[in-house]
Amino acid sequence: MNSSIIRTSTTPPPPPQCSISSSSRPWIKGPTSISGRRTLSFRRENERKSLRSSDSGSNFSSRLNARNPSLVEIGTPSPAVGTAVADRLHRLVLEFKSLEEPMDRVKRLLHYASRLPPYDESGRVAENRVVGCATQVWVEAEMEEGGRMRFRADSDSEISKGFCSCLIWVLDGGEAEEVLGLKTEDFEYVNVGLHGRGHSRVNTWHNVLITMQKKTRALLEEKNEKPSLEPSLSSIMVSPGYEISAQNHGGLAQTHASHYLLSLSVTLPL
Amino acid sequence: MAMVMEGVAMAAVATRFPSFRIIHRRRPSSSTSPTSRTLRSFSASASALREGDPPAPLSVSLGHVIRPDFPILHQEVNGSRLVYLDNAATSQKPTAVMRAIQTYYEAYNSNVHRGIHFLSAKATEEFELARKKIASFINASDSSEIVFTRNATEAINLVAYSWGLQNLKPEDEIVLTVAEHHSAIVPWQLVAQKTGAVLKFVGLNQDEVPDINMLKETLSTKTKLVVVHHVSNVLASVLPVEDIVLWAHEIGAKVLVDACQSVPHMVVDVQNLDADFLVASSHKMCGPTGIGFLYGKSYLLSAMPPFLGGGEMISDVFLDHSTYAEPPSRFEAGTPAIGEAIGLGAAIDYLSAISMQKIHDYEASPIFLIAYLSVELSEYLYESLRSVPSVRIYGPVPTRNVRRAALCSFNVENIHPTDIATFLDQQHGVAIRSGHHCAQPLHRYLGISASARVSLHFYNTKEDVDYVVQALNDTVNFFNSFK
Numbered sequence: 001m002n003s004s005i006i007r008t009s010t011t012p013p014p015p016p017q018c019s020i021s022s023s024s025r026p027w028i029k030g031p032t033s034i035s036g037r038r039t040l041s042f043r044r045e046n047e048r049k050s051l052r053s054s055d056s057g058s059n060f061s062s063r064l065n066a067r068n069p070s071l072v073e074i075g076t077p078s079p080a081v082g083t084a085v086a087d088r089l090h091r092l093v094l095e096f097k098s099l100e101e102p103m104d105r106v107k108r109l110l111h112y113a114s115r116l117p118p119y120d121e122s123g124r125v126a127e128n129r130v131v132g133c134a135t136q137v138w139v140e141a142e143m144e145e146g147g148r149m150r151f152r153a154d155s156d157s158e159i160s161k162g163f164c165s166c167l168i169w170v171l172d173g174g175e176a177e178e179v180l181g182l183k184t185e186d187f188e189y190v191n192v193g194l195h196g197r198g199h200s201r202v203n204t205w206h207n208v209l210i211t212m213q214k215k216t217r218a219l220l221e222e223k224n225e226k227p228s229l230e231p232s233l234s235s236i237m238v239s240p241g242y243e244i245s246a247q248n249h250g251g252l253a254q255t256h257a258s259h260y261l262l263s264l265s266v267t268l269p270l
Numbered sequence: 271m272a273m274v275m276e277g278v279a280m281a282a283v284a285t286r287f288p289s290f291r292i293i294h295r296r297r298p299s300s301s302t303s304p305t306s307r308t309l310r311s312f313s314a315s316a317s318a319l320r321e322g323d324p325p326a327p328l329s330v331s332l333g334h335v336i337r338p339d340f341p342i343l344h345q346e347v348n349g350s351r352l353v354y355l356d357n358a359a360t361s362q363k364p365t366a367v368m369r370a371i372q373t374y375y376e377a378y379n380s381n382v383h384r385g386i387h388f389l390s391a392k393a394t395e396e397f398e399l400a401r402k403k404i405a406s407f408i409n410a411s412d413s414s415e416i417v418f419t420r421n422a423t424e425a426i427n428l429v430a431y432s433w434g435l436q437n438l439k440p441e442d443e444i445v446l447t448v449a450e451h452h453s454a455i456v457p458w459q460l461v462a463q464k465t466g467a468v469l470k471f472v473g474l475n476q477d478e479v480p481d482i483n484m485l486k487e488t489l490s491t492k493t494k495l496v497v498v499h500h501v502s503n504v505l506a507s508v509l510p511v512e513d514i515v516l517w518a519h520e521i522g523a524k525v526l527v528d529a530c531q532s533v534p535h536m537v538v539d540v541q542n543l544d545a546d547f548l549v550a551s552s553h554k555m556c557g558p559t560g561i562g563f564l565y566g567k568s569y570l571l572s573a574m575p576p577f578l579g580g581g582e583m584i585s586d587v588f589l590d591h592s593t594y595a596e597p598p599s600r601f602e603a604g605t606p607a608i609g610e611a612i613g614l615g616a617a618i619d620y621l622s623a624i625s626m627q628k629i630h631d632y633e634a635s636p637i638f639l640i641a642y643l644s645v646e647l648s649e650y651l652y653e654s655l656r657s658v659p660s661v662r663i664y665g666p667v668p669t670r671n672v673r674r675a676a677l678c679s680f681n682v683e684n685i686h687p688t689d690i691a692t693f694l695d696q697q698h699g700v701a702i703r704s705g706h707h708c709a710q711p712l713h714r715y716l717g718i719s720a721s722a723r724v725s726l727h728f729y730n731t732k733e734d735v736d737y738v739v740q741a742l743n744d745t746v747n748f749f750n751s752f753k
Contacts, residue, residue: 102348102696110752134705135688136719156719157686158749192692 085174089182092170093189105192109162116165119154132207135160139208141215143223149179149216153208159192163205166190171212176220180213332632333647333731336624339364340729350699353734353741358503358531358677358725359703360553363617367556370616374609382608383582383599397608400615401598404563407618408529408548409539415571417564417598418606422530423453425549425564426497428601429526430457432574433547434495440466443492445523447472447480447509448715449502452708454528458497467494473715477666479507486517493523500532504709504721505665506648506674508532515544524570530554531675534621534727536630540565552610557617561610564601571597578603629728633676647726647735648676654739655680655724659746664716677725679707682742685749687722693748698741 099105123138130137135157142150151172153164167187171179184206191205337343340362345352354362374396380389382397398413405413419425434457438444444458448471455469462469470488475481480502489496496518501508511527518525526547532538534555540548547570551562566574576583576594580603585593594600621629634648649668655661660683668674681687687704694700703723706713713719724738 106693106696110749114752134720135686155686157688158752159689159692160686192696 085170085178085182088170089186092166093186097189102192105190106159109159109166109192111162112165112169113158113161116154116161116168117152119152123152123154130204130207130211133160133204135204137164137204137208139164139211139215141212141219143176143216143219147175147223148173149176149212149219151212155204157204160204160208163190164208167205167208167212171209176216179216180220182209182213184209331731332624332628333729333734336364337729337731339366339620341365343729347699347701348696350697353698353700353737355724355726355730355734355738356701356703357727357730358554358707358723360559361534361556361727362729363556363558363613364620366620367558367613367616371558371609371613374612379609381605393608396612396615397606400611400618403615403618403622407622408533408550408565409541410565411541412568414596414598415565415568417566417571417601418611419549419562419564419601420560420607421553421562422528422549422551423457423562425562426453426526426528427457428564428577429547429549429566430461432577432601433524433570434458434461434467435464436573436575438462438465438467438494441492442467442494443470443490444468444495444497445470445472445485445488445493446497447485447499448474449480449505449507449709449712450497450499451503451528451530452710454497454499454526455711458495468492471711474505477672478664478716479505479666479672480509482510482514485514489517489521489523491521493518493521496523496525497528498525499528499530500538501529501535501675502665503531503677503725504679504707504712504723506677506679507666508673508675511543511545515546519544531677535626535633535675537626546570552614552617555614555617556620557614558610561607561614563614566597568597571601574600576603577601580604582606624728632728633726634673647730647732648674650732651676651678651724651726651735654735655742658682658739658742660684664721676727676730677723679721679723681718681721682746684753685746687720689749690722690742690745693745694738694741697748698737698744700738700741702738 096105096108099108119138123140124136125138128138128140130139133155135155137155137157137160138153140152144150149171151168153161153168155161155164171182187205187209342362343352343354374393378389378392378396380387380393382390382394385391385394401416401418402413404410404416410416417425417428419428438461442465444462444467446455446458446469458467458469461467470493472485472488473481475483480498485496485498496514498509498511498514500511511525515525524546526549527543527545529538529548529550531554533550538548538550545565546567548565549562553559553561574597578601579592582605583595583600583603585595632647634646652663652668652674655663655678658680661680662683663678663680665679666672666674682690691702691704694702703725705720707721707723713721726734
């Protein structure tokens with residue numbers, strides 16, 4: 001299922017992000033948990049220190065820190081050759097596969113959630129809502145002049161925000177075709193609390209990915225339909241105007257958005 | 271997710287809760303029915319205690335006694351003992367129900383009603399016996415008033431598309447509350463679009479329960495139907511259905527009661543309620559999924575056109591028209607869910623053997639009414655949850671006069687309920703629900719988009735409540751540590 005990812009990968013996986021010892025992670029089950037001796041207390045400061053110390057060596061975190069996916073900063077460095085969407089996905093999957101304890105995944109997601117840039121309150125509108133999620137998720141997509149996709153996202157759930165952060169790290173700056181080439185199954189190992197492929201109504205990243213792909217497809221079609229505008233097209237913002245059912249190759253595809261209102265920002269030569 | 275030996279599970283429980291004892295009972299022999307064993311155990315425990323005795327030890331509570339009948343509860347999830355507190359979504363199934371379904375498929379699987387042979391006759395007998403059990407369980411006057419459906423949602427749709435399309439016209443009003451489940455709202459929106467009828471919604475009062483005074487004032491000669499829940503799946507409030515029916519009937523309106531959250535937990539008597547329609551779902555009352563039922567008064571069902579066309583619901587079929595069977599067959603097109611109906615019958619046998627009054631007393635009756643039980647789960651849950659920092663529990667505050675069902679929907683400040691549910695599952699093996707619980711209008715009314723919900727059934731115990739509250743405090747600490 002992930003064979004395509006493995007084939008395209010030439011980059012070794014990043015090291016695990018958090019080098020927190022199990023003794024400083026009381027909420028992570030150790031061998032004692034089954035016998036019932038697990039403590040419910042916390043060592044908040046230790047955890048924070050550990051997270052902070054792990055940040056410095058984090059390839060993934062560094063990228064999240066360095067890159068601001070804000071739409072107004074489209075000119076910031078785009079992913080370089082060799083860090084294409086499939087490659088980043090591969091590294092993300094490897095990172096999460098290395099986290100054997102489910103709670104480690106939760107913690108990692110919360111960490112990445114904290115790295116998601118603040119979302120403009122004006123973006124929290126119905127048109128940007130990802131339908132089908134148990135939490136509220138907002139996604140915006142934009143296509144750069146050169147055809148690369150830029151995404152912004154937010155959620156009222158920290159775990160969902162973590163998923164969004166990961167998805168944006170993988171997809172942001174990718175070519176439209178790369179974004180559309182991903183399968184929801186590719187993110188199976190990023191799941192938390194959903195076993196297998198997690199075709200569930202509460203599978204946030206699944207619904208967010210499909211939404212990102214739908215918006216990408218709509219922007220791509222719009223671009224292809226209006227070639228005359230392309231040279232002066234600075235950006236196309238897309239948001240679903242109303243919702244009808246649409247089958248998606250990704251499987252569940254219960255998110256609906258096949259009609260789009262397009263607001264074009266066109267620079268006309270004087 | 272592997273099942274563990276019961277003894278192992280019990281050992282883990284005892285370690286986590288050293289302050290209480292679990293009576294470890296051997297599995298019954300094959301000749302002993304789970305229900306009869308459960309009853310003997312419970313009766314023996316209860317009879318040993320007389321009124322005025324000190325509170326009974328927790329080990330003899332109904333929840334403790336019947337837990338062995340539910341094998342699914344004795345397993346570990348994510349490294350912790352499973353604590354299942356999502357019963358408002360679906361209930362677990364006792365061994366007796368699973369055996370009934372297995373016996374059907376092993377011994378007499380066959381299609382019902384038209385077969386001449388032995389297996390078909392046996393299947394038909396058991397299928398129709400299940401209908402009689404339901405009728406008796408809710409005190410319907412005749413089993414022909416019970417229509418098998420896939421679930422409660424289909425039962426409501428049946429009434430909407432059959433009775434609604436036939437009887438509603440433009441400007442007619444359907445009165446509902448904002449606390450209805452989506453399945454009790456959407457079918458009527460669809461029918462209203464087709465007929466021109468109008469939906470009128472009643473809000474909540476200051477106690478955060480549906481305002482029945484407003485409901486009474488909303489009723490008029492335009493009102494043709496009142497659609498109300500019996501017990502709210504979010505607020506835990508109980509509506510005075512008898513009064514609502516009385517008011518509705520005075521102005522000639524019919525009443526449909528969504529009893530999904532009441533039938534599994536208390537005595538429901540359709541003749542006492544005088545409801546015109548009542549729906550419930552098997553899977554919430556220890557029965558299988560894929561089966562539910564509609565109760566409808568005979569004279570109403572007899573006047574209603576078919577909902578779906580097909581086999582079984584016809585009397586005679588000609589090329590250009592058909593004549594239809596009498597209720598309930600008229601509304602049961604195609605091969606029904608035979609095994610599931612028989613399983614539901616077994617669930618009703620199981621619940622009846624315990625007694626719905628005992629189940630209700632254990633879950634929701636005030637302590638002073640039940641001398642032989644030391645816990646009242648509903649109030650204990652509410653009071654325990656209130657100890658969690660920054661928690662907001664929705665619905666009425668329990669008092670001697672205001673009773674809550676054994677569930678609590680809540681939010682903890684600045685932590686999304688889905689994050690709470692995820693942590694409780696992953697870290698503590700606790701199953702709760704998060705989201706809008708198919709009650710978005712109610713959540714919108716409350717000014718929230720989602721809530722977490724803990725919902726109990728009679729196999730839950732006070733220790734389950736203690737554990738979830740302890741785990742919830744842990745959860746709050748965890749997320750606050752990231753802020």
